Amino acid sequence: MARKLSTLDPQRLDNQICFAVYSAAHAFNRVYKPLLDRLGLTYPQYLVMLVLWERDDVPVKEIGEKLFLDSGTLTPLLKRLEAAHLVKRTRSREDERQVMIALTAQGHALKEKARSVPQSILAASDCSVSELVAMKDEIIALRDRLNAVIGE
Amino acid sequence: MARKLSTLDPQRLDNQICFAVYSAAHAFNRVYKPLLDRLGLTYPQYLVMLVLWERDDVPVKEIGEKLFLDSGTLTPLLKRLEAAHLVKRTRSREDERQVMIALTAQGHALKEKARSVPQSILAASDCSVSELVAMKDEIIALRDRLNAVIGE
DNA sequence: GGCAATTAGATTGTGTGCAATATAAATCGG
DNA sequence: CCGATTTATATTGCACACAATCTAATTGCC
Incomplete structure:
Protein backbone atom coordinates (compact mmCIF):
# COMPACT_ATOMS: atom_id res chain seq x y z
CA MET A 1 0.00 0.00 0.00
CA ALA A 2 2.80 2.37 0.92
CA ARG A 3 4.62 1.00 -2.08
CA LYS A 4 1.65 1.66 -4.31
CA LEU A 5 1.48 5.26 -3.19
CA SER A 6 5.15 5.90 -3.79
CA THR A 7 5.07 4.39 -7.27
CA LEU A 8 2.43 6.95 -8.14
CA ASP A 9 3.95 9.98 -6.44
CA PRO A 10 4.89 12.34 -9.27
CA GLN A 11 7.36 14.12 -7.01
CA ARG A 12 9.47 10.99 -6.58
CA LEU A 13 12.78 10.94 -8.43
CA ASP A 14 12.25 7.44 -9.78
CA ASN A 15 8.95 8.41 -11.32
CA GLN A 16 10.33 11.20 -13.44
CA ILE A 17 11.02 10.50 -17.07
CA CYS A 18 13.15 13.60 -17.21
CA PHE A 19 15.58 12.19 -14.68
CA ALA A 20 15.65 8.94 -16.64
CA VAL A 21 16.63 10.89 -19.75
CA TYR A 22 19.08 13.10 -17.85
CA SER A 23 20.86 10.18 -16.22
CA ALA A 24 20.86 8.14 -19.44
CA ALA A 25 22.52 11.04 -21.25
CA HIS A 26 25.29 11.06 -18.64
CA ALA A 27 25.65 7.29 -18.84
CA PHE A 28 26.07 7.53 -22.62
CA ASN A 29 28.63 10.26 -22.14
CA ARG A 30 30.67 8.06 -19.84
CA VAL A 31 30.60 5.19 -22.34
CA TYR A 32 31.58 7.51 -25.18
CA LYS A 33 34.40 9.17 -23.29
CA PRO A 34 37.15 6.54 -23.67
CA LEU A 35 36.20 6.01 -27.32
CA LEU A 36 36.28 9.72 -28.12
CA ASP A 37 39.42 10.34 -26.10
CA ARG A 38 41.25 8.31 -28.71
CA LEU A 39 39.95 10.70 -31.36
CA GLY A 40 40.76 13.76 -29.27
CA LEU A 41 37.11 14.81 -29.23
CA THR A 42 34.53 15.58 -26.58
CA TYR A 43 30.98 14.34 -27.19
CA PRO A 44 29.58 17.70 -28.37
CA GLN A 45 32.61 18.09 -30.63
CA TYR A 46 31.91 14.60 -32.00
CA LEU A 47 28.32 15.68 -32.75
CA VAL A 48 29.62 18.66 -34.72
CA MET A 49 31.94 16.35 -36.66
CA LEU A 50 29.00 14.04 -37.43
CA VAL A 51 27.13 17.00 -38.88
CA LEU A 52 30.12 17.99 -41.00
CA TRP A 53 30.79 14.44 -42.19
CA GLU A 54 27.24 14.43 -43.54
CA ARG A 55 27.50 17.85 -45.15
CA ASP A 56 30.63 19.93 -45.29
CA ASP A 57 31.02 23.71 -45.43
CA VAL A 58 27.92 24.78 -43.52
CA PRO A 59 27.22 27.96 -41.56
CA VAL A 60 27.35 27.87 -37.77
CA LYS A 61 23.61 28.48 -37.76
CA GLU A 62 22.88 25.19 -39.51
CA ILE A 63 25.03 23.23 -37.08
CA GLY A 64 23.17 24.93 -34.26
CA GLU A 65 19.77 24.01 -35.69
CA LYS A 66 20.73 20.38 -36.11
CA LEU A 67 22.21 20.04 -32.63
CA PHE A 68 19.86 22.48 -30.83
CA LEU A 69 22.84 24.57 -29.68
CA ASP A 70 23.41 28.32 -29.86
CA SER A 71 26.43 30.44 -30.70
CA GLY A 72 27.36 30.78 -27.04
CA THR A 73 28.12 27.07 -27.05
CA LEU A 74 29.27 26.64 -30.63
CA THR A 75 31.63 29.58 -31.05
CA PRO A 76 34.18 28.43 -28.46
CA LEU A 77 33.70 24.77 -29.38
CA LEU A 78 34.38 25.48 -33.06
CA LYS A 79 37.42 27.54 -32.14
CA ARG A 80 38.76 24.52 -30.27
CA LEU A 81 38.10 22.28 -33.27
CA GLU A 82 39.93 24.83 -35.41
CA ALA A 83 42.84 24.89 -32.96
CA ALA A 84 42.93 21.07 -33.31
CA HIS A 85 43.17 21.53 -37.11
CA LEU A 86 39.94 19.63 -37.74
CA VAL A 87 37.89 22.50 -39.20
CA LYS A 88 38.40 25.90 -40.75
CA ARG A 89 36.21 28.92 -39.95
CA THR A 90 35.72 31.48 -42.72
CA ARG A 91 33.40 34.46 -43.02
CA SER A 92 31.04 33.88 -45.91
CA ARG A 93 31.65 36.17 -48.87
CA GLU A 94 27.95 36.36 -49.87
CA ASP A 95 26.73 37.08 -46.34
CA GLU A 96 29.37 38.58 -44.13
CA ARG A 97 27.34 37.74 -41.00
CA GLN A 98 27.79 34.03 -41.53
CA VAL A 99 30.81 31.97 -40.57
CA MET A 100 31.21 28.87 -42.71
CA ILE A 101 32.64 25.74 -41.13
CA ALA A 102 34.60 23.41 -43.40
CA LEU A 103 36.50 20.22 -42.65
CA THR A 104 40.25 20.15 -43.08
CA ALA A 105 41.94 17.07 -44.57
CA GLN A 106 42.53 15.92 -41.00
CA GLY A 107 38.89 16.50 -40.18
CA HIS A 108 37.85 14.37 -43.14
CA ALA A 109 40.32 11.65 -42.27
CA LEU A 110 39.00 11.40 -38.74
CA LYS A 111 35.73 9.98 -40.08
CA GLU A 112 37.46 6.67 -40.78
CA LYS A 113 38.96 6.50 -37.31
CA ALA A 114 35.51 7.17 -35.88
CA ARG A 115 33.78 4.45 -37.87
CA MET B 1 17.67 3.65 -52.47
CA ALA B 2 19.96 6.43 -51.36
CA ARG B 3 17.41 7.07 -48.65
CA LYS B 4 17.55 3.46 -47.58
CA LEU B 5 21.31 3.59 -47.24
CA SER B 6 21.27 6.75 -45.15
CA THR B 7 18.61 5.41 -42.81
CA LEU B 8 20.97 2.54 -42.02
CA ASP B 9 24.21 4.50 -41.78
CA PRO B 10 25.24 4.21 -38.13
CA GLN B 11 27.43 7.30 -38.49
CA ARG B 12 24.43 9.52 -39.26
CA LEU B 13 23.33 11.86 -36.51
CA ASP B 14 19.66 10.97 -36.89
CA ASN B 15 20.40 7.29 -36.41
CA GLN B 16 22.05 7.70 -33.05
CA ILE B 17 19.99 6.99 -29.98
CA CYS B 18 22.56 8.83 -27.92
CA PHE B 19 21.87 12.06 -29.74
CA ALA B 20 18.14 11.48 -29.28
CA VAL B 21 18.71 11.16 -25.53
CA TYR B 22 21.16 14.07 -25.43
CA SER B 23 18.84 16.43 -27.28
CA ALA B 24 15.77 15.27 -25.32
CA ALA B 25 17.60 16.03 -22.07
CA HIS B 26 18.25 19.57 -23.29
CA ALA B 27 14.64 19.94 -24.41
CA PHE B 28 13.45 18.89 -20.95
CA ASN B 29 15.84 21.36 -19.40
CA ARG B 30 14.39 24.19 -21.47
CA VAL B 31 10.85 23.24 -20.43
CA TYR B 32 11.85 23.02 -16.77
CA LYS B 33 13.73 26.29 -16.74
CA PRO B 34 10.84 28.77 -16.43
CA LEU B 35 9.13 26.51 -13.86
CA LEU B 36 12.26 26.18 -11.74
CA ASP B 37 13.21 29.84 -12.10
CA ARG B 38 10.16 30.61 -9.98
CA LEU B 39 11.57 28.32 -7.28
CA GLY B 40 15.05 29.77 -7.61
CA LEU B 41 16.47 26.38 -8.58
CA THR B 42 18.44 24.98 -11.48
CA TYR B 43 17.50 21.51 -12.71
CA PRO B 44 20.37 19.69 -10.94
CA GLN B 45 19.53 21.61 -7.77
CA TYR B 46 15.90 20.51 -8.17
CA LEU B 47 17.07 16.91 -8.42
CA VAL B 48 18.97 17.26 -5.15
CA MET B 49 15.86 18.73 -3.52
CA LEU B 50 13.79 15.80 -4.81
CA VAL B 51 16.24 13.42 -3.12
CA LEU B 52 16.03 15.37 0.14
CA TRP B 53 12.24 15.63 0.04
CA GLU B 54 12.17 11.83 -0.09
CA ARG B 55 14.71 11.37 2.67
CA ASP B 56 16.24 14.15 4.70
CA ASP B 57 19.64 14.36 6.37
CA VAL B 58 21.68 12.19 4.04
CA PRO B 59 25.42 12.19 3.32
CA VAL B 60 26.67 13.76 0.09
CA LYS B 61 27.70 10.29 -1.03
CA GLU B 62 24.12 9.05 -1.04
CA ILE B 63 22.92 12.01 -3.09
CA GLY B 64 25.73 11.31 -5.50
CA GLU B 65 24.76 7.66 -5.86
CA LYS B 66 21.13 8.47 -6.53
CA LEU B 67 21.88 11.16 -9.09
CA PHE B 68 25.08 9.63 -10.54
CA LEU B 69 27.06 12.75 -9.67
CA ASP B 70 30.40 13.11 -7.90
CA SER B 71 31.69 15.53 -5.30
CA GLY B 72 33.22 17.76 -7.94
CA THR B 73 29.69 18.58 -9.07
CA LEU B 74 27.88 18.30 -5.76
CA THR B 75 30.16 20.24 -3.44
CA PRO B 76 29.72 23.61 -5.16
CA LEU B 77 26.05 22.90 -5.93
CA LEU B 78 25.32 22.12 -2.28
CA LYS B 79 27.19 25.22 -1.18
CA ARG B 80 24.90 27.25 -3.43
CA LEU B 81 21.82 25.56 -1.95
CA GLU B 82 23.18 26.37 1.49
CA ALA B 83 23.78 29.97 0.48
CA ALA B 84 20.12 30.03 -0.62
CA HIS B 85 19.15 28.81 2.89
CA LEU B 86 17.54 25.62 1.53
CA VAL B 87 19.92 23.10 3.12
CA LYS B 88 22.45 22.90 5.91
CA ARG B 89 25.79 21.10 5.56
CA THR B 90 27.24 19.53 8.71
CA ARG B 91 30.17 17.19 9.26
CA SER B 92 28.88 13.93 10.66
CA ARG B 93 29.88 13.29 14.28
CA GLU B 94 30.14 9.51 13.84
CA ASP B 95 32.20 9.68 10.65
CA GLU B 96 34.07 12.94 10.27
CA ARG B 97 34.67 12.27 6.59
CA GLN B 98 30.98 12.57 5.78
CA VAL B 99 29.05 15.78 5.29
CA MET B 100 25.36 15.42 6.08
CA ILE B 101 22.87 17.43 4.07
CA ALA B 102 19.66 18.44 5.84
CA LEU B 103 16.75 20.57 4.69
CA THR B 104 16.08 23.88 6.39
CA ALA B 105 12.50 24.94 7.11
CA GLN B 106 12.63 26.90 3.84
CA GLY B 107 13.90 23.83 2.05
CA HIS B 108 10.99 21.79 3.39
CA ALA B 109 8.49 24.49 2.52
CA LEU B 110 9.69 24.62 -1.07
CA LYS B 111 8.27 21.13 -1.64
CA GLU B 112 4.75 22.55 -1.66
CA LYS B 113 5.64 25.27 -4.14
CA ALA B 114 7.22 22.60 -6.35
CA ARG B 115 4.18 20.33 -6.31
C1' DG C 1 48.61 -0.79 18.16
C1' DG C 2 50.43 0.83 13.84
C1' DC C 3 50.86 1.39 9.16
C1' DA C 4 48.86 0.63 4.46
C1' DA C 5 44.88 0.92 1.84
C1' DT C 6 40.41 2.74 1.36
C1' DT C 7 36.86 6.19 1.64
C1' DA C 8 34.40 10.95 1.77
C1' DG C 9 34.75 15.44 0.35
C1' DA C 10 37.11 19.47 -1.47
C1' DT C 11 39.79 21.69 -5.07
C1' DT C 12 41.45 22.76 -9.72
C1' DG C 13 41.16 22.93 -14.53
C1' DT C 14 38.76 22.17 -18.90
C1' DG C 15 34.64 22.07 -21.63
C1' DT C 16 30.08 22.52 -22.27
C1' DG C 17 25.09 24.96 -22.11
C1' DC C 18 22.56 28.98 -21.99
C1' DA C 19 20.83 33.75 -20.80
C1' DA C 20 21.91 38.35 -21.72
C1' DT C 21 24.16 41.52 -24.23
C1' DA C 22 26.99 43.48 -28.05
C1' DT C 23 28.20 44.20 -32.88
C1' DA C 24 28.05 44.19 -37.53
C1' DA C 25 25.73 42.96 -41.73
C1' DA C 26 21.55 42.30 -44.33
C1' DT C 27 16.70 43.21 -45.09
C1' DC C 28 12.45 45.70 -44.92
C1' DG C 29 9.14 49.66 -45.15
C1' DG C 30 8.07 53.92 -46.47
C1' DC D 1 17.52 55.08 -50.51
C1' DC D 2 17.54 55.58 -45.58
C1' DG D 3 16.46 54.50 -40.96
C1' DA D 4 14.36 50.57 -38.25
C1' DT D 5 14.25 45.86 -37.64
C1' DT D 6 16.04 41.42 -38.07
C1' DT D 7 19.71 38.10 -38.38
C1' DA D 8 24.38 35.71 -37.54
C1' DT D 9 27.89 35.43 -34.67
C1' DA D 10 30.77 36.82 -30.61
C1' DT D 11 31.30 37.82 -25.69
C1' DT D 12 30.45 37.57 -20.72
C1' DG D 13 28.92 35.45 -16.68
C1' DC D 14 27.05 31.64 -14.17
C1' DA D 15 26.26 26.76 -13.28
C1' DC D 16 26.98 22.27 -14.19
C1' DA D 17 29.97 17.71 -15.24
C1' DC D 18 33.96 15.26 -14.66
C1' DA D 19 38.99 13.93 -14.53
C1' DA D 20 42.78 14.44 -11.59
C1' DT D 21 44.63 15.50 -7.44
C1' DC D 22 44.63 16.54 -2.45
C1' DT D 23 43.49 16.04 2.49
C1' DA D 24 41.71 14.03 6.36
C1' DA D 25 39.38 10.27 8.52
C1' DT D 26 38.49 5.37 8.88
C1' DT D 27 39.19 0.59 8.08
C1' DG D 28 42.04 -3.61 7.41
C1' DC D 29 45.66 -6.38 8.29
C1' DC D 30 49.47 -8.13 10.61
Missing part, protein backbone atom coordinates in the same frame (compact mmCIF):
# COMPACT_ATOMS: atom_id res chain seq x y z
CA SER A 116 33.93 1.90 -35.08
CA VAL A 117 32.38 4.17 -32.46
CA PRO A 118 28.69 3.45 -33.16
CA GLN A 119 29.11 -0.31 -32.93
CA SER A 120 30.97 0.01 -29.64
CA ILE A 121 28.03 1.98 -28.32
CA LEU A 122 25.62 -0.60 -29.68
CA ALA A 123 27.53 -3.31 -27.87
CA ALA A 124 27.47 -1.33 -24.63
CA SER A 125 23.73 -0.80 -25.01
CA ASP A 126 23.35 -4.58 -24.90
CA CYS A 127 20.12 -4.39 -26.82
CA SER A 128 18.87 -5.26 -30.30
CA VAL A 129 19.14 -2.71 -33.08
CA SER A 130 15.39 -2.77 -33.66
CA GLU A 131 14.68 -2.07 -29.99
CA LEU A 132 17.12 0.83 -30.04
CA VAL A 133 15.60 2.25 -33.20
CA ALA A 134 12.13 2.07 -31.67
CA MET A 135 13.32 3.81 -28.51
CA LYS A 136 15.19 6.42 -30.49
CA ASP A 137 12.08 7.26 -32.50
CA GLU A 138 9.95 7.55 -29.38
CA ILE A 139 12.49 9.77 -27.65
CA ILE A 140 12.83 12.00 -30.70
CA ALA A 141 9.04 12.32 -30.92
CA LEU A 142 8.95 13.31 -27.25
CA ARG A 143 11.80 15.78 -27.71
CA ASP A 144 10.03 17.38 -30.66
CA ARG A 145 6.80 17.75 -28.67
CA LEU A 146 8.77 19.40 -25.86
CA ASN A 147 10.54 21.72 -28.27
CA ALA A 148 7.18 22.64 -29.80
CA VAL A 149 5.96 23.80 -26.38
CA ILE A 150 9.03 25.99 -25.87
CA GLY A 151 8.27 27.98 -29.02
CA GLU A 152 4.90 28.65 -27.29
CA SER B 116 2.80 21.60 -9.59
CA VAL B 117 6.03 21.10 -11.53
CA PRO B 118 5.56 17.44 -12.54
CA GLN B 119 2.11 18.02 -14.02
CA SER B 120 3.37 20.98 -16.02
CA ILE B 121 6.01 18.71 -17.46
CA LEU B 122 3.44 16.05 -18.16
CA ALA B 123 1.34 18.58 -20.04
CA ALA B 124 4.36 19.68 -22.07
CA SER B 125 5.15 16.05 -22.91
CA ASP B 126 1.73 15.87 -24.56
CA CYS B 127 1.59 12.15 -24.01
CA SER B 128 -0.31 9.70 -21.81
CA VAL B 129 1.03 8.82 -18.38
CA SER B 130 1.21 5.14 -19.26
CA GLU B 131 3.24 5.85 -22.39
CA LEU B 132 5.63 8.01 -20.38
CA VAL B 133 5.99 5.37 -17.68
CA ALA B 134 6.78 2.74 -20.31
CA MET B 135 9.40 4.97 -21.93
CA LYS B 136 10.89 5.89 -18.58
CA ASP B 137 11.31 2.23 -17.66
CA GLU B 138 12.94 1.42 -21.00
CA ILE B 139 15.32 4.37 -20.71
CA ILE B 140 16.24 3.46 -17.14
CA ALA B 141 16.92 -0.13 -18.19
CA LEU B 142 19.16 1.14 -20.98
CA ARG B 143 20.94 3.53 -18.62
CA ASP B 144 21.57 0.74 -16.15
CA ARG B 145 23.02 -1.51 -18.85
CA LEU B 146 25.32 1.33 -19.92
CA ASN B 147 26.39 1.99 -16.36
CA ALA B 148 27.09 -1.71 -15.91
CA VAL B 149 29.54 -1.59 -18.83
CA ILE B 150 31.38 1.38 -17.33
CA GLY B 151 32.21 -0.57 -14.20
CA GLU B 152 33.82 -3.04 -16.66
